[in-house]
Amino acid sequence: MRLTALLPLLTAVPLLAFPATAVAAPTPGCFDPAAALTVEEQRLTAALPAGGPAVGPELVRLAGFDPLVAEVKRDLCAARTSRRAARVVAQAGERLWRTAVDRAQGRRPDLGTLDRFDDRPLYWARLQLSSAIRQWRPSFPAPDRADLLKAFDRGSRGLDDVRFPPGRTRRVLVSGFDPFQLDGSGVRISNPAGASALQLDGRVLATPSGPALVQAVNFPVVWGYFDEGIVEAAYGEALRDRVRRPDVIMTISQGRPGRFDIERWAGAWRGGFPDNNNASVTGGVPPAAGWPQPDVQFIETTLPYARMLSVTGAYPVNFNQAFCVWPDSSQPGAGTPVCRSDAPAPGEIAASGGGGNYLSNESMYRSNRLRLGLGLNSLPGGHLHTPVLGQPTAPEALTDNDFEARRQAIAAEVVSLVTAAATDDRPPAAPPRAADAPRAAMDSLPGTVLPG
Structure with a gap:
């Protein structure tokens, strides 16, 4: 949550390369459908009933996440440098997490018809994009794929969004x-x-x-x-x-x-x-x-x-x-x-x-x-x-x-x-003593990290 959005409220109150044998369906653009996927990613083709739409992608569609997935894939294919590709991937993870949170909490009523409490679209959209990163084949020397996957995964799980x-x-x-x-x-x-x-x-x-x-x-x-x-x-x-x-x-x-x-x-x-x-x-x-x-x-x-x-x-x-x-x-x-x-x-x-x-x-x-x-x-x-x-x-x-x-x-x-x-059931802390003032002042500095 951004601190600018928080302030009024406060004043008022790896990734490992797992072996795989199956591959995903062909994807247009700069992706190689023959590149191996993880077992999780292979489930993107699982359908109920047999012959019906694949469950994961259908949940992504019903939640209105499919344009986001398609846009990230286009941006990845359009990248012409390793630095740009890394930025696309990192921003994609953070954007997916923030979109999922905003939808879940009712701030994105424009996104799909699926119950907003449903966590599954985030999961399956993440797999769609991680499989795209795994199968991406650029025309230039690519950055380390494991680093790309790790950066995307961290962002898409909210690890880069923890701000107190x-x-x-x-x-x-x-x-x-x-x-x-x-x-x-x-x-x-x-x-x-x-x-x-x-x-x-x-x-x-x-x-x-x-x-x-x-x-x-x-x-x-x-x-x-x-x-x-x-x-x-x-x-x-x-x-x-x-x-x-x-x-x-x-x-x-x-x-x-x-x-x-x-x-x-x-x-x-x-x-x-x-x-x-x-x-x-x-x-x-x-x-x-x-x-x-x-x-x-x-x-x-x-x-x-x-x-x-x-x-x-x-x-x-x-x-x-x-x-x-x-x-x-x-x-x-x-x-x-x-x-x-x-x-x-x-x-x-x-x-x-x-x-x-x-x-x-x-x-x-x-x-x-x-x-x-x-x-x-x-x-x-x-x-x-x-x-x-x-x-x-x-x-x-x-x-x-x-x-x-x-x-x-x-x-x-x-x-x-x-x-x-x-809920804090402890009595309020006493104001810092004069001898403690230098340390208290140091603790108030943004970004200061002291040993625990």
């Missing part, structure tokens, strides 16, 4: 996720966590303790991106900024049917469930290069869960205290995990956190490992699982009224839960 002002306004950083389990009829799936992130990005929430500015990003459901440090790029870069550091961090993902879960524990184990590129990874969560981080098996939430449990909405809110450990700490991965609801003992090896051992658990673990590594032990941080959204009722429908109503109800309750988490 200095001052006493509460700052909240949240993350959602892309849709996942997209094979077969799952190609229609939406992720209410991603939809909620679009509803929250840039909003100023009215909490009982004053306004709170929320910034949001969306993470991929791909193990490789996590290995490349996307969670650290989002949360670490924000947390180490002493002047504009968020006061609350919260990772959000889709969890169990019929309820919200505030997870007590995150565990340092990957269970191997296939990601959106059908890749599986099993073992301990690896360290993040270049960041301070403790070597711990479990991390406990510091979110104000008692206050969040008082939120009422369409779904009940639960404080999930479960976790699982391996029976023999000398052989992690062997045997049947032992699950409990008390607290992990020293020396026990994580088999799963309360949110399981997939990427949602890892997003909580990585973001809060950073929080602890930076010495922010008391800063509220943790994970929220939303209810499962499900799919449209008719087997071949892309949407229906019940599907849209469920997603809107989940997103509305997420906003209420984030508002509760953002």
